[in-house]
Amino acid sequence: MFKKLISTVANRLPAQEIHAHCDGPCGVYDPASARITAEAVLSMTKKILDLQVPASNDPQAMVAYNNTLSRYIAIKEEQAQKTKDDLLILWTDYFKPVHLEKYPDLHDTFWKAAKLCSACKVEVSLQHANELMAAVEKIHNMFWASKERNVTWYKAS
Amino acid sequence: MFKKLISTVANRLPAQEIHAHCDGPCGVYDPASARITAEAVLSMTKKILDLQVPASNDPQAMVAYNNTLSRYIAIKEEQAQKTKDDLLILWTDYFKPVHLEKYPDLHDTFWKAAKLCSACKVEVSLQHANELMAAVEKIHNMFWASKERNVTWYKAS
Amino acid sequence: MFKKLISTVANRLPAQEIHAHCDGPCGVYDPASARITAEAVLSMTKKILDLQVPASNDPQAMVAYNNTLSRYIAIKEEQAQKTKDDLLILWTDYFKPVHLEKYPDLHDTFWKAAKLCSACKVEVSLQHANELMAAVEKIHNMFWASKERNVTWYKAS
Amino acid sequence: MFKKLISTVANRLPAQEIHAHCDGPCGVYDPASARITAEAVLSMTKKILDLQVPASNDPQAMVAYNNTLSRYIAIKEEQAQKTKDDLLILWTDYFKPVHLEKYPDLHDTFWKAAKLCSACKVEVSLQHANELMAAVEKIHNMFWASKERNVTWYKAS
Amino acid sequence: MFKKLISTVANRLPAQEIHAHCDGPCGVYDPASARITAEAVLSMTKKILDLQVPASNDPQAMVAYNNTLSRYIAIKEEQAQKTKDDLLILWTDYFKPVHLEKYPDLHDTFWKAAKLCSACKVEVSLQHANELMAAVEKIHNMFWASKERNVTWYKAS
Amino acid sequence: MFKKLISTVANRLPAQEIHAHCDGPCGVYDPASARITAEAVLSMTKKILDLQVPASNDPQAMVAYNNTLSRYIAIKEEQAQKTKDDLLILWTDYFKPVHLEKYPDLHDTFWKAAKLCSACKVEVSLQHANELMAAVEKIHNMFWASKERNVTWYKAS
Numbered sequence: 001m002f003k004k005l006i007s008t009v010a011n012r013l014p015a016q017e018i019h020a021h022c023d024g025p026c027g028v029y030d031p032a033s034a035r036i037t038a039e040a041v042l043s044m045t046k047k048i049l050d051l052q053v054p055a056s057n058d059p060q061a062m063v064a065y066n067n068t069l070s071r072y073i074a075i076k077e078e079q080a081q082k083t084k085d086d087l088l089i090l091w092t093d094y095f096k097p098v099h100l101e102k103y104p105d106l107h108d109t110f111w112k113a114a115k116l117c118s119a120c121k122v123e124v125s126l127q128h129a130n131e132l133m134a135a136v137e138k139i140h141n142m143f144w145a146s147k148e149r150n151v152t153w154y155k156a157s
Numbered sequence: 158m159f160k161k162l163i164s165t166v167a168n169r170l171p172a173q174e175i176h177a178h179c180d181g182p183c184g185v186y187d188p189a190s191a192r193i194t195a196e197a198v199l200s201m202t203k204k205i206l207d208l209q210v211p212a213s214n215d216p217q218a219m220v221a222y223n224n225t226l227s228r229y230i231a232i233k234e235e236q237a238q239k240t241k242d243d244l245l246i247l248w249t250d251y252f253k254p255v256h257l258e259k260y261p262d263l264h265d266t267f268w269k270a271a272k273l274c275s276a277c278k279v280e281v282s283l284q285h286a287n288e289l290m291a292a293v294e295k296i297h298n299m300f301w302a303s304k305e306r307n308v309t310w311y312k313a314s
Numbered sequence: 315m316f317k318k319l320i321s322t323v324a325n326r327l328p329a330q331e332i333h334a335h336c337d338g339p340c341g342v343y344d345p346a347s348a349r350i351t352a353e354a355v356l357s358m359t360k361k362i363l364d365l366q367v368p369a370s371n372d373p374q375a376m377v378a379y380n381n382t383l384s385r386y387i388a389i390k391e392e393q394a395q396k397t398k399d400d401l402l403i404l405w406t407d408y409f410k411p412v413h414l415e416k417y418p419d420l421h422d423t424f425w426k427a428a429k430l431c432s433a434c435k436v437e438v439s440l441q442h443a444n445e446l447m448a449a450v451e452k453i454h455n456m457f458w459a460s461k462e463r464n465v466t467w468y469k470a471s
Numbered sequence: 472m473f474k475k476l477i478s479t480v481a482n483r484l485p486a487q488e489i490h491a492h493c494d495g496p497c498g499v500y501d502p503a504s505a506r507i508t509a510e511a512v513l514s515m516t517k518k519i520l521d522l523q524v525p526a527s528n529d530p531q532a533m534v535a536y537n538n539t540l541s542r543y544i545a546i547k548e549e550q551a552q553k554t555k556d557d558l559l560i561l562w563t564d565y566f567k568p569v570h571l572e573k574y575p576d577l578h579d580t581f582w583k584a585a586k587l588c589s590a591c592k593v594e595v596s597l598q599h600a601n602e603l604m605a606a607v608e609k610i611h612n613m614f615w616a617s618k619e620r621n622v623t624w625y626k627a628s
Numbered sequence: 629m630f631k632k633l634i635s636t637v638a639n640r641l642p643a644q645e646i647h648a649h650c651d652g653p654c655g656v657y658d659p660a661s662a663r664i665t666a667e668a669v670l671s672m673t674k675k676i677l678d679l680q681v682p683a684s685n686d687p688q689a690m691v692a693y694n695n696t697l698s699r700y701i702a703i704k705e706e707q708a709q710k711t712k713d714d715l716l717i718l719w720t721d722y723f724k725p726v727h728l729e730k731y732p733d734l735h736d737t738f739w740k741a742a743k744l745c746s747a748c749k750v751e752v753s754l755q756h757a758n759e760l761m762a763a764v765e766k767i768h769n770m771f772w773a774s775k776e777r778n779v780t781w782y783k784a785s
Numbered sequence: 786m787f788k789k790l791i792s793t794v795a796n797r798l799p800a801q802e803i804h805a806h807c808d809g810p811c812g813v814y815d816p817a818s819a820r821i822t823a824e825a826v827l828s829m830t831k832k833i834l835d836l837q838v839p840a841s842n843d844p845q846a847m848v849a850y851n852n853t854l855s856r857y858i859a860i861k862e863e864q865a866q867k868t869k870d871d872l873l874i875l876w877t878d879y880f881k882p883v884h885l886e887k888y889p890d891l892h893d894t895f896w897k898a899a900k901l902c903s904a905c906k907v908e909v910s911l912q913h914a915n916e917l918m919a920a921v922e923k924i925h926n927m928f929w930a931s932k933e934r935n936v937t938w939y940k941a942s
Binding site: 712716719720721735736739742743745746 | 869873876877878892893896899900902903
Binding site for chain 1: 833834838854855858859862906907908909
């Protein structure tokens with residue numbers, strides 16, 4: 001009885017009042033997180049393509065090569081996943097229906113960027129890693145424009 | 158030189174050949190994962206609303222109450238995040254441009270479902286938890302229809 | 315003094331009253347989680363055995379092969395661990411002493427299933443991956459029988 | 472064809488040869504991990520019961536109290552889960568059928584210890600936290616006896 | 629014998645040759661990660677202090693309040709831990725003995741910054757959250773100066 | 786107004802009063818966690834160097850070899866990271882300015898130990914894995930001496 005009453009009351013309350021503190025303009029969103037990890041994906045992709053296969057009759061060098069290659073692939077995987085996670089937080093939590101009117105390609109931009117993250121895992125592709133960087137830069141511009149702020153795009157590497 | 162050669166060759170290769178094994182039709186996707194965690198979100202929401210506040214002059218009962226409330230909120234948070242993650246895997250990895258033609262509300266369906274996951278974290282709302290279950294059921298139907306399979310929708314709880 | 319009093323009182327209270335909400339029949343358990351990840355283990359095992367080693371004088375193809383192989387092994391590892399975790403949640407949290415009387419091979423069933431998860435990590439074995447699927451199906455049947463519900467066993471792949 | 476051949480060969484090979492390196496006697500298992508986290512569970516349980524509720528008309532003290540209580544509950548939860556994970560690794564990976572003959576209560580010991588971990592999450596119970604410590608000590612003794620080594624039981628706190 | 633030979637050879641090789649690819653100047657380090665999470669710690673601290681306790685006779689509002697407070701504390705905890713992790717990666721992986729000569733307070737700076745992260749978890753302190761922001765800004769300046777690059781400090785919130 | 790008042794009051798309170806419960810002498814710190822994972826790093830390093838490359842014309846054996854090598858590298862990575870995390874918890878949370886006077890090489894000891902963890906990831910080096918064990922033993926001695934307790938150093942493997 002008590003429970004039913006509470007939930008009935010709860011459902012009638014305007015939702016925005018309950019989570020006003022969380023959707024306020026002071027939320028900390030910054031595409032720089034996704035930019036840093038996308039840079040790591042690009043860096044790892046380059047390093048994997050750079051790695052020289054040692055002579056197969058040098059077991060010690062083969063072990064070092066396999067350890068390095070294995071780690072680079074795992075780091076690429078992890079960083080691509082983090083890029084995807086950070087981009088999707090922007091898409092699902094920061095961007096609101098009001099933004100969709102202003103940026104009609106919002107969904108398409110994020111869908112393609114997320115699919116590029118997956119492609120950078122599945123492949124060792126310089127082209128896709130560079131396209132991911134471009135997608136993150138596009139989102140950086142869209143994001144700061146939506147806040148009417150001018151934040152310079154830079155790369156750490 | 159060697160590096161440049163490799164990446165040049167790599168970029169000219171048709172992409173589908175490289176990751177043919179990963180985008181094949183034998184991939185294991187199942188909206189049941191998202192359904193199970195969404196059920197847990199609904200269950201935790203109900204239990205939080207059910208919890209009876211003990212008399213404030215009973216310190217032992219207050220400690221037990223706070224422990225239970227704190228855990229239920231944390232479990233709701235975790236399960237809502239898992240639901241969001243699992244739904245977004247379907248959106249970014251399973252669904253392809255060809256599906257978008259068939260399901261023009263694909264992006265909108267997933268955007269709203271993801272936003273419901275966040276709402277179920279931010280609030281203790283029976284209404285939103287039920288709407289999340291409905292969104293997952295809609296995605297269940299859309300998913301199995303796209304595979305031309307008939308899988309019965311059921312709930313574990 | 316105060317502390318001692320509280321803990322003394324706490325220890326005398328009947329334990330079942332404190333966590334009644336958590337062990338209730340509305341808990342959300344479903345062996346489908348373990349079934350989905352076990353399917354992924356089987357799928358990855360097959361794909362690893364399917365992978366064709368490229369000619370060693372094609373460095374670009376070797377890089378793609380190593381990336382794919384490395385990822386498949388890592389995904390197999392992760393999915394086998396998740397299968398193990400989900401099965402052990404059923405064993406430690408869902409099944410109670412009263413079930414043990416009805417299913418005398420309860421411990422043995424879960425011990426063997428957990429050991430199969432580890433075997434599927436350590437090896438690339440089609441046989442063990444198939445045995446793991448069979449173990450999960452057995453647990454699916456045992457679980458739903460214990461709840462006196464009839465839930466159809468199906469595979470997503 | 473090639474695939475079928477490989478898997479056929481693979482399944483005929485004796486399993487122990489493949490993972491000989493992993494089940495060797497040089498594996499690093501030590502119940503000390505579970506002992507440390509179980510101590511943290513006990514410590515957090517005591518501290519939660521120790522916390523003095525401030526006067527409700529002191530908002531600053533209430534905020535500090537809630538922050539501390541919330542963190543203690545979360546740390547207790549996390550450490551109990553780690554204890555459970557570490558104990559179950561011993562049960563599923565270290566202990567083998569040959570040990571079961573020597574320790575017929577092996578399954579029962581681990582089942583009860585795992586259930587104590589869950590109880591220490593669900594409740595704030597000094598009794599169950601102490602019983603968990605006793606269960607870990609019992610497993611410490613069983614484990615080192617099985618390796619015919621004498622390792623002194625000590626506590627860090 | 630073979631093993632001994634390999635490890636003997638391995639230990640005689642100059643270490644820098646093995647991990648040249650990993651310590652190269654193209655590594656992606658950026659204190660912006662720590663800045664974003666430190667901003668979230670500050671934001672959460674402010675929001676916790678801002679939260680108005682509802683009237684105790686309004687159960688629905690109390691549930692919403694507890695949910696929000698619990699989440700803010702958990703997010704503060706998580707973000708402070710991420711800040712700590714990201715700062716310590718800079719300290720342990722980016723900064724090298726050669727930097728220590730140039731920045732004699734390197735260890736002290738990072739020790740204090742890490743301790744501020746812990747203080748921001750343990751307390752709800754506006755002062756410590758602001759001091760953490762100042763510590764991250766100091767590290768931002770130290771880091772980019774060590775790379776002889778000029779990167780503007782900005783805040784997302 | 787209310788908010789400003791609270792934070793003003795909060796900032797004037799002596800910090801030690803707020804987190805007295807958390808920095809108490811009953812905190813559970815034990816370098817044994819870092820010792821166990823460092824042993825695993827050493828064990829994995831040895832096993833990687835031990836692995837015999839199979840004949841390249843035996844595809845089934847090559848698959849088993851690659852699976853094992855890949856897993857050993859991943860486990861070494863994970864355990865080295867855990868060792869680093871556990872050591873840094875001691876450095877940032879347990880050791881206080883008062884200890885620094887007694888152990889002037891405190892910062893240097895932990896910096897080098899953390900850098901050894903990274904080296905054990907980047908390389909497959911028996912020498913560095915042994916040096917890491919020695920660093921952990923030094924920290925074990927420093928830690929227990931600071932608590933004026935005598936705890937015997939032992940290894941699980």
